[in-house]
Structure formats: C-alpha cells, structure tokens
Amino acid sequence: MVQQRSIEVLRAIVQEYIATKEPVGSKTLVDRHDFGVSSATIRNDMALLEEENLIAAPHTSSGRVPTDKGYRLFVDRLGEVKPLSGSEKNAIETLLLGSNDLDEILSNTVRVLSKLTNQMAMVQYPTLGKSTVRNVEVLSVTDTKVLLLLVTDSGRIEQHTVELAQTYDQTLIDEIRARLNAVLSGKLLSSVQELIAGFEKNFAPDKQPLVKTILTGILDSVDANKTEKLIVAGTSNLARRESDFSGSITPVLDALEEQVVLLRLISEMQAEQHGVSLRIGSENKFEGLSETSVLVTGYENQGNEVAKLGVIGPTRMDYSGNIAAVRAVARYLTKILQN
Amino acid sequence: MVQQRSIEVLRAIVQEYIATKEPVGSKTLVDRHDFGVSSATIRNDMALLEEENLIAAPHTSSGRVPTDKGYRLFVDRLGEVKPLSGSEKNAIETLLLGSNDLDEILSNTVRVLSKLTNQMAMVQYPTLGKSTVRNVEVLSVTDTKVLLLLVTDSGRIEQHTVELAQTYDQTLIDEIRARLNAVLSGKLLSSVQELIAGFEKNFAPDKQPLVKTILTGILDSVDANKTEKLIVAGTSNLARRESDFSGSITPVLDALEEQVVLLRLISEMQAEQHGVSLRIGSENKFEGLSETSVLVTGYENQGNEVAKLGVIGPTRMDYSGNIAAVRAVARYLTKILQN
DNA sequence: TATTGGCACTCAGATGCCGCGAGTGCTAAC
DNA sequence: GTTAGCACTCGCGGCATCTGAGTGCCAATA
Numbered sequence: 001m002v003q004q005r006s007i008e009v010l011r012a013i014v015q016e017y018i019a020t021k022e023p024v025g026s027k028t029l030v031d032r033h034d035f036g037v038s039s040a041t042i043r044n045d046m047a048l049l050e051e052e053n054l055i056a057a058p059h060t061s062s063g064r065v066p067t068d069k070g071y072r073l074f075v076d077r078l079g080e081v082k083p084l085s086g087s088e089k090n091a092i093e094t095l096l097l098g099s100n101d102l103d104e105i106l107s108n109t110v111r112v113l114s115k116l117t118n119q120m121a122m123v124q125y126p127t128l129g130k131s132t133v134r135n136v137e138v139l140s141v142t143d144t145k146v147l148l149l150l151v152t153d154s155g156r157i158e159q160h161t162v163e164l165a166q167t168y169d170q171t172l173i174d175e176i177r178a179r180l181n182a183v184l185s186g187k188l189l190s191s192v193q194e195l196i197a198g199f200e201k202n203f204a205p206d207k208q209p210l211v212k213t214i215l216t217g218i219l220d221s222v223d224a225n226k227t228e229k230l231i232v233a234g235t236s237n238l239a240r241r242e243s244d245f246s247g248s249i250t251p252v253l254d255a256l257e258e259q260v261v262l263l264r265l266i267s268e269m270q271a272e273q274h275g276v277s278l279r280i281g282s283e284n285k286f287e288g289l290s291e292t293s294v295l296v297t298g299y300e301n302q303g304n305e306v307a308k309l310g311v312i313g314p315t316r317m318d319y320s321g322n323i324a325a326v327r328a329v330a331r332y333l334t335k336i337l338q339n
Numbered sequence: 340m341v342q343q344r345s346i347e348v349l350r351a352i353v354q355e356y357i358a359t360k361e362p363v364g365s366k367t368l369v370d371r372h373d374f375g376v377s378s379a380t381i382r383n384d385m386a387l388l389e390e391e392n393l394i395a396a397p398h399t400s401s402g403r404v405p406t407d408k409g410y411r412l413f414v415d416r417l418g419e420v421k422p423l424s425g426s427e428k429n430a431i432e433t434l435l436l437g438s439n440d441l442d443e444i445l446s447n448t449v450r451v452l453s454k455l456t457n458q459m460a461m462v463q464y465p466t467l468g469k470s471t472v473r474n475v476e477v478l479s480v481t482d483t484k485v486l487l488l489l490v491t492d493s494g495r496i497e498q499h500t501v502e503l504a505q506t507y508d509q510t511l512i513d514e515i516r517a518r519l520n521a522v523l524s525g526k527l528l529s530s531v532q533e534l535i536a537g538f539e540k541n542f543a544p545d546k547q548p549l550v551k552t553i554l555t556g557i558l559d560s561v562d563a564n565k566t567e568k569l570i571v572a573g574t575s576n577l578a579r580r581e582s583d584f585s586g587s588i589t590p591v592l593d594a595l596e597e598q599v600v601l602l603r604l605i606s607e608m609q610a611e612q613h614g615v616s617l618r619i620g621s622e623n624k625f626e627g628l629s630e631t632s633v634l635v636t637g638y639e640n641q642g643n644e645v646a647k648l649g650v651i652g653p654t655r656m657d658y659s660g661n662i663a664a665v666r667a668v669a670r671y672l673t674k675i676l677q678n
Numbered sequence: 679t680a681t682t683g684g685c686a687c688t689c690a691g692a693t694g695c696c697g698c699g700a701g702t703g704c705t706a707a708c
Numbered sequence: 709g710t711t712a713g714c715a716c717t718c719g720c721g722g723c724a725t726c727t728g729a730g731t732g733c734c735a736a737t738a
Binding site for chain 2: 100101102103134135137139141147149151155157158159160161220224233234235236239240242248249250253254256257
Binding site for chain 1: 700701702703
C-alpha cells in the first residue's frame with residue numbers, strides 16, 4: 001500500500017534530517033533505510049509528500065527537509081517515545097533527591113531537563129490554583145515595620161515588608177499572627193480575600209488601622225503568589241543551535257528573555273498527545289518563535305496539576321527523545337513534591 | 340609633546356572602534372577627530388602605539404584595533420565617567436522603587452542594569468558577611484515534619500524542611516521557636532554555630548533528639564545562606580554581540596551558565612579605579628572568557644558591603660558608559676536596601 | 679627634530695567564471 | 709506500481725582577477 005510507504009519515507013526523512021542536518025535525497029534514503037524499492041520509487045513518494053506540503057526543497061535539485069506540517073505528522077503518527085536510559089534516570093534521581101527547598105528543587109529540575117535534552121529548559125513555579133495557606137508569619141523588623149511571610153503548601157514563600165503608621169507591641173503582633181493562622185491555615189489562597197474581610201473588627205478600634213495595614217500586606221502577598229514565575233536554564237543550548245535558524249537567533253533569545261511571553265505561551269498550551277503539549281514552528285503565533293518548537297507538560301503537587309515545565313528548541317529537534325525526557329522529569333518532580 | 344598626542348590617538352581609536360566596529364585607519368582618524376596634523380603623522384603615532392602593544396592590526400594593511408592593554412590604558416588614564424542621563428536615572432528609580440521583597444528588588448536591579456548597558460548583567464545575593472539573624476521560625480507541616488525558616492536582616496530567607504523521628508506537639512515547637520529566637524535574634528550568622536551548641540540541653544532528655552534534629556536543620560540553613568547565589572539577565576545581549584567574538588560564543592555562554600564560575604570570578608575581583616573592578620579580556624584567567632570584559636562593583640546593606648553586581652560583555656564595550664551605569668545602579672540598590 | 683607629501687606595496691574582500699556532482703523530474707519499458 | 713535511464717538544474721567550491729583602503733618608508737620641508 002502506497003500511503004503506508006510514503007509515511008515511512010517521511011519518517012526516514014525526519015530521522016535522517018534530525019541526525020545529519022543535511023537535506024536528504026532519495027539515494028541516501030534507500031542506502032540507509034531498506035525499503036525494498038529503488039530510489040526512483042522513493043522519488044515518486046517524495047513528490048507526493050511534497051505535494052502534501054510535508055517536505056520541502058531548500059533549493060531546486062537538493063534534498064528535502066521536513067516542513068512544520070511534516071514534523072507534526074511525524075510526532076502525531078509515528079513518534080514512539082523512546083524510554084530514557086538507566087543512566088539518564090539515575091542522573092535525574094540523584095540531582096533531584098539532593099534538593100531541599102522548593103527553589104533548589106526547581107532549579108535542579110530545570111538544569112537536569114536542559115542537560116537531558118540539550119535544549120533550553122524552563123520550569124514554572126507552582127501557581128495559585130488549588131494551593132492552600134500553610135502559615136502566615138508576622139515578624140518585627142523595626143518598631144514601625146514588620147515582615148509578613150506567606151507560606152503555601154506548595155512550598156512557595158512570599159515575603160512582604162509593611163510600614164506601619166503607628167508603633168506596636170509584640171503581644172499585639174503575636175495575637176494578630178495567632179488569629180490570622182487560625183482563620184487562614186489550610187485554606188485556599190483564592191479564599192483568603194473573603195476570609196479576612198472584616199478581620200480587623202476583632203481588635204480594639206485604635207488598633208484597627210494597624211491591623212488593616214497588615215491585612216493589605218497579606219492580600220498583596222496572595223496576589224504576588226498568583227503572579228506566575230518561571231526559571232530557565234540552558235540558554236546556551238539554544239545559542240549553540242544557531243545554525244538551525246534561518247536568520248540570527250537574537251530575536252529568539254529576545255522573545256525568551258521576556259518571561260511574560262513565555263508564561264503566556266505555556267499557559268495557552270494544553271496537554272494533547274502523549275500527555276504533552278507541543279507547538280511546532282509556525283504553529284506558534286508568537287513573534288520570533290516561528291522557527292522554534294515548544295514542548296511542555298504539567299507537573300503535580302498533592303494530586304493537582306500546579307504548573308508546567310518544558311523545553312524550547314529549533315524545529316529540528318529530537319522530538320521523540322525530548323518528549324520522553326520532559327515526561328520523565330515531570331514525573332520525577334511530581335514524585336519529589338509528593339512529600 | 341608627543342606622548343600626549345599618541346595617547347589622544349589611542350583614545351580616538353578606542354572610541355572609533357567601539358562605535359563602528361571597524362578597524363580604524365589613519366585617514367578616518369584625522370577626518371573625524373581634528374588633530375591639527377596630517378594622516379602621515381598619525382601613522383607615525385600609530386606605529387609607536389603598535390610597538391607598545393596598545394593597538395594591533397588584524398591583517399597587514401588594514402586599520403588598527405585596540406588590544407586588551409590598549410583598552411586598559413584607555414580606562415585607566417582617559418575614561419571620564421559620563422554621567423547617566425536623567426531619563427536613565429528615572430528608569431532606575433521607577434523600576435526599583437516599585438519592588439517589595441528582596442527577590443523582586445534584585446531581579447529588577449539586574450534587569451535594569453542589563454537594559455542600561457545592553458550587556459549581560461548579574462547581581463549577587465547578599466552574603467553571610469556581617470548579616471545577622473532576624474528571626475527563626477518553626478512551622479509544622481505534618482506531624483513528623485516541620486519547615487524551618489531563617490530570615491536574615493538582609494531580607495534573604497532560607498527555608499529547610501526537616502523530617503523528625505518522633506511526633507511532636509505544638510507547644511514544644513512553640514517553646515523551641517521562642518528559645519531559639521531569644522538566643523539567635525540579632526546575632527551574626529557566623530556565630531550561630533557556637534550559640535546553639537548544647538542548646539538541646541534546655542529540654543527534657545526524651546525531647547533532645549528532636550531538638551537536635553531541628554538544630555541541624557538550622558545549621559544547614561546557615562550554610563545555605565553562606566552559599567552564594569546570583570541572578571543574571573540579558574544573556575541575549577551577549578548573544579547579540581556574537582560578532583565581537585573571534586570564534587563562537589557558545590563557550591562564553593557555557594562558562595557563564597555555570598554560576599560557580601561567575602561567583603568565583605567576581606569574588607576574586609576587588610574594587611580599584613573609580614570604585615569598580617574591571618577585568619579586560621585576557622586579564623581574565625578563566626577559560627572561555629578571554630575575549631570578554633567583566634565589570635563589577637559592590638553594593639551595601641546597612642553600611643556593609645554585602646555583595647556585588649556587574650556586567651559582562653565583549654572587550655569591545657562602552658567602558659565609560661558601563662562603568663557609570665554599574666556604579667549608579669549599585670548606588671541606587673544600596674539606597675533601596677537602606678530601609 | 680617633528681611634520682608632511684608622495685609613492686610603492688600589501689592583502690582582504692568582492693566579483694565573476696567554471697566544472698563537479700548530488701539530486702530531481704520525466705519517460706518509456708517492464 | 710515499479711524501475712532504469714537520462715537530461716537537466718543549480719548550489720557550491722575552487723580559481724583568477726580586480727580594487728581600494730591602508731600601511732611603511734623616504735626624502736623634502738619648516
């Protein structure tokens with residue numbers, strides 16, 4: 001059946017091109033993959049594929065290169081996800097198990113992901129979502145200034161300094177702290193606002209402005225926690241692949257330097273095939289990223305998906321390997337966060 | 340006097356080369372800067388400069404380019420630091436004043452520095468040094484797990500989760516916390532270790548293992564705070580200047596991706612001229628950084644220098660402007676941290 | 679002694695030409 | 709549907725040539 005072989009040819013072209021970075025011609029194709037047919041036949045198949053816009057010729061009479069559409073078909077239909085090697089798994093485990101606080105875990109995660117894929121990697125901080133308040137702390141700094149800490153169950157800590165209009169004494173602070181924790185501890189971040197509405201009425205009228213100031217600080221912290229944040233690593237991996245881009249990479253790097261862009265990008269992506277979400281080249285509507293592929297998946301904390309992680313690289317990337325790596329790292333990260 | 344004019348010629352060459360990126364010849368030199376002499380005279384001067392290794396010719400019969408030594412003489416002898424424009428000052432102020440916690444302040448600082456200089460910028464987190472403990476918090480997570488927070492006066496917060504071998508009750512935790520703060524609050528981080536030696540003896544024998552575990556966690560936090568940390572921004576600025584490097588920039592990016600390298604680098608640098616420290620090209624002994632210049636200065640918190648910030652770029656950079664920017668940003672950062 | 683005009687010389691880079699060969703597309707035969 | 713064969717295309721590397729910016733040096737000048 002023709003269709004079948006054409007697809008095989010596409011697969012071969014993608015593999016060959018990813019491996020060699022050279023446009024691939026009919027002859028090299030029959031040499032290295034044994035279709036039981038001649039190069040002329042392959043040429044016919046390639047003509048078909050070209051008609052379907054799955055491959056393209058950089059110049060007349062040169063080999064063919066997969067188009068974005070070709071890559072897409074490749075990953076959707078053919079990409080068997082190759083499992084990680086044992087040593088790769090080891091690398092992930094040892095690096096992640098040695099971490100303690102959230103910052104460290106995430107920064108190690110992003111590093112291992114970038115090493116594993118040889119691409120630029122990113123990890124988003126756990127977001128509000130279903131996060132709950134673990135603790136609220138009020139620490140005195142000077143006699144008119146306190147430091148608020150908001151600790152969430154995802155391990156994220158938000159700090160906020162507030163200036164008070166009046167001086168305070170420690171017992172008042174302690175009371176505020178105790179009452180706040182009684183009200184907020186274990187509650188969803190999203191419910192904090194209504195939970196502390198009118199909270200200041202618990203206190204003597206002359207203390208209420210002070211309490212109110214502190215409440216505002218807490219709400220600010222909640223807002224800050226809503227603000228999404230991410231860390232990246234392996235920018236140099238991208239730079240190293242400069243030759244995979246038609247022009248300069250600086251527009252790409254520019255786009256990626258702005259976290260806002262990245263955050264918007266990954267927030268738009270929803271898991272599809274293989275549990276990951278993938279945008280290939282021009283599928284990406286973002287300025288400057290039309291020659292890059294973005295691969296993300298979610299990770300969980302306490303059973304809820306809290307944020308995403310993934311990699312970014314040129315469209316000419318090892319999709320099958322990278323999908324495996326991204327999935328594996330997400331799984332490990334979920335496991336680490338379990339406890 | 341001859342010497343005098345030769346120096347002027349060097350200055351002109353540096354300026355011209357920084358501006359145009361073209362090797363500069365005797366003719367363009369007399370055209371654009373009015374030395375009252377002919378190009379032949381300038382050529383003689385240039386021959387002198389070349390003999391002194393202050394300039395070099397990329398190829399026979401092409402213009403001249405400053406050597407590292409030439410740049411060095413330029414900044415040491417001629418660099419009048421040009422003040423920032425009002426709008427630049429504004430940019431710094433508005434960006435920094437809008438920040439609340441330490442993380443935010445530093446990440447805005449590094450961003451503004453990279454924007455201002457168009458180079459890759461870095462800011463080191465406040466280090467141990469003369470930092471003192473502001474607070475120690477012990478928060479319960481599960482019934483055998485607590486979260487330790489160590490807050491320093493520089494605003495840095497270290498978190499650490501410890502697993503306890505036995506269950507605990509809240510009153511015990513509260514007591515530990517209160518006693519710990521009594522002992523540690525306001526004390527130098529460097530003195531924590533001796534201050535808590537034997538601390539567990541304050542508690543009943545059966546509680547001592549638990550207390551001991553917590554103490555270990557605190558010491559770990561202190562160690563973590565000693566660990567230096569930095570944030571960078573504007574990597575793409577470096578990539579954009581790729582053409583300023585003889586080979587590929589990837590070795591440079593590689594070197595800079597490793598924070599350890601950067602930290603070691605800036606820790607070796609001590610303020611010299613103009614209150615900043617500068618390594619030009621090969622003055623830098625680090626692998627891969629022989630074509631980059633590193634410019635750092637310190638910033639203060641409560642009157643003590645706590646850490647450094649600076650920029651990294653190709654040796655062909657606007658030294659005078661960048662020195663001004665780095666100094667200004669450090670000054671603003673110091674001011675912000677004041678309160 | 680410092681400066682200058684003049685001039686021969688150098689060499690990197692641009693331009694243009696040529697031939698090679700990988701690779702295609704097509705056709706006619708199987 | 710497959711194949712062999714073949715003419716054709718065109719990017720690329722190599723080679724020769726040309727040009728001009730820029731130098732280095734020398735003899736003349738002030």
